Amino acid sequence: MINLIIVDDQEIVREGLKMILSLNEEINCIGEASNGKELIELLKKLSPDVILTDVRMPVMDGIATTKFVKENYPHIKIIILTTFNEDEYIFEGLKQGADGYILKDSGSKEIINSIKTALGGSILLNPKVTEKVVKALNGINSQKTNQNEEKDRLLKTLTPRELEVAKHLMSGKSNKAISEALFVTEGTIKNYVSKILEKLQVNSRTELVVFLQDMF
Structure with a gap:
């Protein structure tokens, strides 16, 4: 069983994700939080395998949350939920140790696959996110050239x-x-x-x- 915590400041998003994930018998949502600060309190009593977190949140966003979790609970996998126009967060999230990036409008199969891929030790990026990463790296290489x-x-x-x-x-x-x-x-x-x-x-x-x- 994969124990998971969902972190998003919108309750409707959390409910939607819980509904999607409940379709898979291998995934068990053991908690939810509306920001990184609330997650920190949850982690004092819960031990998730994976955290699915929004990138933009009040109080403590997904990047700061990823940094904290990876520094204090390095065994926990972190998957960041993003929208297509939030690419300014992508590199910072990866730098802090994010185990995956998926778009908020991803289907249930892709979300579940990202969770299992992260647990397997690989990094999963949505194809659109990967395209942005490749373009940015090409830009850096071009600048160096x-x-x-x-x-x-x-x-x-x-x-x-x-x-x-x-x-x-x-x-x-x-x-x-x-x-x-x-x-x-x-x-x-x-x-x-x-x-x-x-x-x-x-x-x-x-x-x-x-x-x-x-x-x-």
Whole structure:
């Protein structure tokens, strides 16, 4: 038997979910709450296997609820109920350890399947939610690609000698150590460093090292 608690600030939603879940003999709704704070009190006396929670609630929302449950009751699975236009919550919920995201208008089979999937140790995302996640990740990857392309463009403005000095700077060498390695004066190295900082549009050696990470 799967013991479950429903958390939603709308009583009509809780009643609807209980009715849907009552159709499955393996699921037993042992409690309900209208927000995360009420759930915390319930958890002092009840031990659910799964919590089905709304994402938007007064007092304590679904994200804060997920964070609390995962920190204090990591064995309990959390499935978040969301609407199609609440994607600003999706990543935050997943970051806090949500075990699934389903849309509020999902059918009984999908809701029951999400509960069983979460208990099996897998994460279930509604296909529409998955699409949003994929698009967002593609956007992040695209942004990183653009940043790397800009870094490459700036690096190409350096002369071979400046590149050589930059590599020495990456290894943490002082101007004096670089000048000895390249058989030039320390003043010459200072001039190279100034030109490198200017060309790469950074303000200090520290920023330069961060800029050059993964570039050589």
